[in-house]
Amino acid sequence: MISLTSYAFVSMMLFSLGVIGVVARRNVFVIYMSIEMMLNGVNLFLVTFARYHFNMDPQIITIMVIAIAAAEAAIFLSVIILLYRSRKSLDSDIFTSLSQGEKS
Amino acid sequence: MIDLIFIGLSLLAILGAVAMIVYANPMYSALGVLISMLSVAGLFALLNATFLFLVQIIVYAGAIMTLILFILMFLNIKEEDLPKEPKKFQNIAIGAAIMIPLNYLIISAVSKLPKKDLNITNTDFGDIKPIGIQLFDNWLVAFELISILLLIALIGSVVLAKKRKSKIHNQGEQS
Numbered sequence: 001m002i003s004l005t006s007y008a009f010v011s012m013m014l015f016s017l018g019v020i021g022v023v024a025r026r027n028v029f030v031i032y033m034s035i036e037m038m039l040n041g042v043n044l045f046l047v048t049f050a051r052y053h054f055n056m057d058p059q060i061i062t063i064m065v066i067a068i069a070a071a072e073a074a075i076f077l078s079v080i081i082l083l084y085r086s087r088k089s090l091d092s093d094i095f096t097s098l099s100q101g102e103k104s
Numbered sequence: 105m106i107d108l109i110f111i112g113l114s115l116l117a118i119l120g121a122v123a124m125i126v127y128a129n130p131m132y133s134a135l136g137v138l139i140s141m142l143s144v145a146g147l148f149a150l151l152n153a154t155f156l157f158l159v160q161i162i163v164y165a166g167a168i169m170t171l172i173l174f175i176l177m178f179l180n181i182k183e184e185d186l187p188k189e190p191k192k193f194q195n196i197a198i199g200a201a202i203m204i205p206l207n208y209l210i211i212s213a214v215s216k217l218p219k220k221d222l223n224i225t226n227t228d229f230g231d232i233k234p235i236g237i238q239l240f241d242n243w244l245v246a247f248e249l250i251s252i253l254l255l256i257a258l259i260g261s262v263v264l265a266k267k268r269k270s271k272i273h274n275q276g277e278q279s
Contacts, residue, residue: 001107001221001222001223002106002107002110002150002222002223003219003222004214004215004217004219004220004222005211005214005215006110006114007147007151007222008210008211008214008215009114009211010114010117010118010147012206012207012210012211013117013118013121013207014117014118014121014140014144015203016199016200016203016204016206016207017118017121017122017124017125018121019199019202019203020125020196020199020200020203021121021124021125021199022199023195023196023198023199023202024125024189024192024193024195024196024198024199025125025189025192025195026187026188026189027128027130027133027186027187027189029130029133029134029172029176030124030125030130030133032172033124033133033134033137033172034124034125036137036141036164036168037121037124037137037140040140040141040144040164043144043156043160044144044147044148047147047148047151047153047156048151048222050151050153050230051151051152051153051222051229051230052217052220052222054229056229056230056234056235056238057238057242057243059153059155059156059230059235060235060238060239060242060243060246062153062156063156063159063235063239064243064246064250066159066160066163066164067250067253067254068250068253069163069164069168070163070167070168070254070257071253071254071256071257072257073167073168073171073172074257074258074260074261075257075260075261075264077171077172077175077261078260078261078264078265079264080175081175081178081179081265082264082265084179088185089185089187090130090181090185090186090187091187092187093187
């Protein structure tokens with residue numbers, strides 16, 4: 001029998017690896033995928049507790065999270081395309097140009 | 105049998121996430137994330153969330169990650185365009201040092217909860233119909249707000265992707 005703790009371990013591992021990716025990497029694509037990974041870990045936790053309490057509300061919240069992630073992907077990728085075209089770089093420092101105008 | 109499937113899927117999920125962090129090329133990172141998302145979909149199926157299993161495969165693996173792979177190929181990123189990351193493993197150690205206490209706290213808290221059977225049941229729990237009834241009974245406002253959010257994201261990405269030749273050209277000259 002698979003216990004609740006093992007599911008909690010897997011989802012916390014996914015969440016922590018996402019946080020580590022955001023902290024350690026400079027590539028904006030990897031940072032975005034790390035955020036997706038954190039969302040995935042939280043989703044897994046929510047679905048585990050939905051099964052644990054035999055209640056379907058957490059699954060609805062998970063659907064909402066997935067919809068928000070899809071909206072986020074559309075906006076993020078268009079911003080990245082614009083920034084990459086003007087800067088020719090994938091460093092996360094390119095986002096400073098959003099706050100400092102066109103000089104950088 | 106179910107235990108073996110669980111162990112395999114969780115190993116694949118964690119190894120995919122590790123591959124995402126370790127590889128320097130974003131293409132390999134995206135493939136690692138793809139593996140991880142598919143294994144999480146399998147874990148959803150083990151947790152009796154049939155509809156979420158489908159949604160995870162269709163939306164995450166099918167739409168979002170494919171879009172990212174498509175953009176990565178479209179941008180045609182070269183080796184010298186990738187950011188230099190000399191302190192990567194040192195930063196990974198810092199991140200792990202941040203996250204280990206939180207992991208310990210949450211797992212020790214969860215392990216004190218009463219044990220329950222988490223196996224697959226024969227009821228219609230997590231099927232499409234009960235989820236739809238739940239969604240339209242109790243979560244109608246959130247559902248409508250999500251649809252507005254998706255519409256705004258659609259409009260926003262079209263506006264952002266529109267060609268603004270003069271501005272981009274000037275920026276290219278300055279930098």
